[in-house]
Amino acid sequence: MTSETAQLTIDGVVYELPVVESSTGEKAVDIRSLRNQTGCITLDSGYMNTGSCISNITYLDGERGILRYRGYDIADLAKNCIFIEVAYLLLTGELPTYDELEVFKRDMRRYALIHEDMIHFFDHFPPNSSPMSILSTMVGTLHDFYPEMDLDEDPYGGITTTTARLLSKIRTIAAFSYKKNVGHPLVYPRVDLNYCSNFLNMMFDRPIMPYNVEPLMVSALNKILILHADHEQNCSTSAVRLVGSSGAGLYPSISAGINALWGPLHGGANVAVLRLLETIRADGGTIDKYIARAKNPDDPFRFSGFGHRVYKTYDPRATIVKEICHDIMSSLEIQDPLLDLAMEIEEKISKDEYFISRNLYPNVDFYSGIIYRAMGIPTNMFTVMFALGRLPGWIAHWQEMNNNKESRRIGRPRQVYQGVAHRPYVALERRQ
């Protein structure tokens, strides 16, 4: 709390509201007492100006293109860490020591299997089910298969067995959903492989075509998951916090986050980008036609992969994703016409007044799909990959919310009602 106050005048009466300051100097008007003091509420559709909580996890400055987890720049983490090291950081607040990381790695291996009865569930989803619906369902059912998990009270370094198990098992669920989708036998997790290698092996190993884990792919996957690991109060994280605020356990809360991520304006954008690139290519690569559509106010079409609610400059994650994309393509000598098309689109859009004036830059999803394609991951799994990456952030926010008396309050926005104020009941026989 600062000594500053904000003054608000309603009907000639001046109210003083406290001003709170973030550790990086941004100010916020604290309206927690507003309704008690004034009888008024605030209206903020889309929560464009609403801070829903005080958080210590991730710092984002959309004007300057800064993203930091627990104070560390995203570029440093992506360059130097493996994914579960960053997961540990998000969950505990500190990077692990060598020994702590070894324990965490051991637990990722130890908890990788899922209950055998859960495997029958995969058989009963209709063919071509969305891997996102399978993922959210299976994560929800963990609550029933591991009921004791929500109750354990034995955290090491702030990480409970519950969270370690969820982080580990989600990979297995994701890979199994893919295997079922393509009709291949399931590949169980291996005790000798680390987090990302194990996932790639479960995805791509086949009885007659053994998979050789490619270090470049492992490194790229580690980086891309790190870039997605948290992004403060976005739509899915807010969903996790909101559902969790009702007292729902970790699994139902994370399941809600997965569903919120699914939409094309959020995590589903990586699928939408690939589909758009394929459409434009099939249409003869006519970029201008699609740019004109994006600019037409009467056409709901948008360029997926461009724009962001908070970034008003280049998304720092997009810069790194683009580099990873080029590294993979050149190291593996992969020619992908969709990458050339994506670069051409970015080039055109970066010079177009419509996009410049609205601060519409590529976001993290613009190039990520091209990397996933190079890894052999099918388009319908892209948003699942995002969920794997975002999981530590969701869990960290769920924990933070539960450990804080103030933010543990049930999330319950108000509304400005503009329907009919009141009218007398009309009996059925008298209604026209």
Ligand code: ACO
């Ligand atoms: N293509 C064309 N025009 C766009 C785009 C786009 N991708 N994004 C925004 N605009 C335009 C809007 O039409 C609007 O124009 P107007 O002022 O003339 O009406 C203006 O830019 C502002 O857009 P809003 O929708 O008000 O911005 P908002 O902050 O609500 O939306 C969002 C952000 C949802 C990300 C939006 O930019 C979008 O739809 N982008 C495409 C989907 C996408 O890539 N989503 C992934 C986001 S990153 C993530 O979740 C991981």
